[in-house]
Amino acid sequence: xKKIFAFIVLSYVVGNAFAQQSPDVVDMKKHHLVMQFMDGDxxxxxxxxxxxxxxxxxxxxxxxEVVCHGPGLDLLMTTKxxxxxxxxxxxxxxxxxxxxxxxxxxxxxxxxxxLSAVRVVPSAMVQLTLRQEEGWAYVKGGH
Amino acid sequence: xKKIFAFIVLSYVVGNAFAQQSPDVVDMKKHHLVMQFMDGDxxxxxxxxxxxxxxxxxxxxxxxEVVCHGPGLDLLMTTKxxxxxxxxxxxxxxxxxxxxxxxxxxxxxxxxxxLSAVRVVPSAMVQLTLRQEEGWAYVKGGH
Amino acid sequence: xKKIFAFIVLSYVVGNAFAQQSPDVVDMKKHHLVMQFMDGDxxxxxxxxxxxxxxxxxxxxxxxEVVCHGPGLDLLMTTKxxxxxxxxxxxxxxxxxxxxxxxxxxxxxxxxxxLSAVRVVPSAMVQLTLRQEEGWAYVKGGH
Numbered sequence: 001x002k003k004i005f006a007f008i009v010l011s012y013v014v015g016n017a018f019a020q021q022s023p024d025v026v027d028m029k030k031h032h033l034v035m036q037f038m039d040g041d042x043x044x045x046x047x048x049x050x051x052x053x054x055x056x057x058x059x060x061x062x063x064x065e066v067v068c069h070g071p072g073l074d075l076l077m078t079t080k081x082x083x084x085x086x087x088x089x090x091x092x093x094x095x096x097x098x099x100x101x102x103x104x105x106x107x108x109x110x111x112x113x114x115l116s117a118v119r120v121v122p123s124a125m126v127q128l129t130l131r132q133e134e135g136w137a138y139v140k141g142g143h
Numbered sequence: 144x145k146k147i148f149a150f151i152v153l154s155y156v157v158g159n160a161f162a163q164q165s166p167d168v169v170d171m172k173k174h175h176l177v178m179q180f181m182d183g184d185x186x187x188x189x190x191x192x193x194x195x196x197x198x199x200x201x202x203x204x205x206x207x208e209v210v211c212h213g214p215g216l217d218l219l220m221t222t223k224x225x226x227x228x229x230x231x232x233x234x235x236x237x238x239x240x241x242x243x244x245x246x247x248x249x250x251x252x253x254x255x256x257x258l259s260a261v262r263v264v265p266s267a268m269v270q271l272t273l274r275q276e277e278g279w280a281y282v283k284g285g286h
Numbered sequence: 287x288k289k290i291f292a293f294i295v296l297s298y299v300v301g302n303a304f305a306q307q308s309p310d311v312v313d314m315k316k317h318h319l320v321m322q323f324m325d326g327d328x329x330x331x332x333x334x335x336x337x338x339x340x341x342x343x344x345x346x347x348x349x350x351e352v353v354c355h356g357p358g359l360d361l362l363m364t365t366k367x368x369x370x371x372x373x374x375x376x377x378x379x380x381x382x383x384x385x386x387x388x389x390x391x392x393x394x395x396x397x398x399x400x401l402s403a404v405r406v407v408p409s410a411m412v413q414l415t416l417r418q419e420e421g422w423a424y425v426k427g428g429h
Binding site for chain 1: 337340344423424427
């Protein structure tokens with residue numbers, strides 16, 4: 001009983017400490033969000049990374065997947081990504097970056113052309129569909 | 144019993160009268176729709192206002208929130224909105240116009256730079272996520 | 287009992303045969319996806335047709351509706367569609383192509399200006415809302 005009480009007090013203190021560190025937190029619940037990214041320009045690459053960082057600050061326990069297709073695959077390519085360190089950092093924290101295999105075939109992009117943190121999915125559109133069927137929210141990212 | 148019958152007849156008459164006034168009505172049910180707006184040009188400002196008006200004509204009891212971020216915040220600014228009267232009119236009828244606080248910080252936009260009917264939300268992406276979790280439909284607005 | 291067993295074996299054989307023919311198949315479940323298309327350029331017309339074909343290869347039993355509005359209505363017009371044969375082929379396989387009546391009124395497009403396979407809906411935004419309420423996933427198509 002004492003242990004439970006101590007745990008509750010500790011949780012409260014830790015919770016408060018966290019809230020003080022991060023005034024931007026909206027809630028600590030588990031959320032699921034799949035984002036679509038299809039922009040080819042550098043500016044929008046910076047935008048999507050900023051958007052994911054903003055979401056994580058507001059919803060620290062959100063599970064986020066960024067599904068890239070079309071020109072948006074540049075974000076994931078070793079030679080074309082302008083934000084590879086930001087992306088790798090987010091991937092190390094659990095954000096999923098997915099490349100559309102249909103786009104890869106059409107643009108002749110190989111798995112080894114992608115940043116190592118990237119996963120390949122059969123189809124961006126299908127991935128966005130399946131995630132929503134699993135209850136994930138969906139938002140178009142970028143500009 | 145008479146009262147119930149009178150009510151049914153009255154509902155039918157009123158319903159028909161309304162339908163005659165508004166042939167565009169699809170149904171009178173309660174719907175919930177959150178729209179994303181991120182376009183910076185004047186033409187698209189007119190488009191989003193027209194889209195909201197069209198939805199309201201078809202679904203008069205729809206609850207609608209327009210979440211603006213990035214260049215889309217221009218729609219909500221006193222100095223940049225080309226549709227401030229249309230927006231204020233819709234807001235007076237219950238349409239919610241929300242400004243992304245992350246965009247406001249990045250673009251150095253203050254609350255007093257926004258039309259008075261506008262609400263500020265911590266993050267556009269988070270708002271779009273939370274609304275979908277509450278069961279709202281989501282559509283990208285503008286062009 | 288024998289018949290049931292034969293049916294199970296047959297289903298397995300046919301299922302495998304199909305999987306061998308189509309290595310791109312993700313699953314054979316019934317899915318529902320409503321796509322928004324609003325792009326006016328020829329390149330994006332080819333993109334949306336390719337996207338629908340890709341989805342159908344991965345999810346052969348998906349029910350798909352492509353809702354077109356704004357400049358996206360060009361995809362559906364006899365004089366402006368660059369992909370009329372691809373579209374008609376998909377429509378014959380059950381894909382629904384819907385034209386926004388609000389756009390038609392604004393752009394003065396008549397029903398007879400549209401490819402014969404096209405359906406008219408009162409409002410693109412309303413259609414996208416209603417489909418999501420029915421449990422369909424929603425994705426922005428095109429580029």
